[in-house]
Amino acid sequence: MSLDEAFEKKDDVSVAVQQKLVEEMSEYGFQIHKALVTELVPNAEVVQSMNEINKQKRLRDAAIMAAEADKVRVVKAAEGAADAAQLQGEGIARQRRAIIDGLRDSITHGSGEALSTDKISELLLITQYFETLRDIAASSKAQTVFLPHSAGAVADVASQVRNGIMQAGAPGRM
DSSP: OOHHHHHHTHHHHHHHHHHHHHHHHHTTTOOOOOOOOOOOOOOHHHHHHHHHHHHHHHHHHHHHHHHHHHHHHHHHHHHHHHHHHHHHHHHHHHHHHHHHHHHHHHHHTTTOOOOOHHHHHHHHHHHHHHHHHHHHHHOSSOOOOOOOOSHHHHHHHHHHHHHHHHHHHSTTOO
């Protein structure tokens, strides 16, 4: 038997010892009622080796659990960042929709005139252009940014964006 088997079958060993003792001792008039194997004492080197094996198994299990915990942390952080980005995008989309609706209403108020999508896009671009200039000016970092700033520059930016969108949507382009 291996040492592990001996520990597992301690009761079987006890029964075998009892049977042998009953046979041997009955010749001398002794009755054996029970033989208990209460402790197996292997060599000290064997005990140390078994302890080291158990220690290494536990260290491996602990490392696996720590790695799984790190994986869960990374996955949850990524999911949280993705959710935050999605919510931020939805918020920006609602904000832009409100700006477009407000611009359309303020320009067409009382006139009954409808604005084309191109005109609304241009208004939105102009608004975002001025918001960007405001944000750059309000930045606490001391940096210099040179931007063309004239009415023609805004129209030029609008036409460049429009041309870029049309070229991206053209068939056969990659």
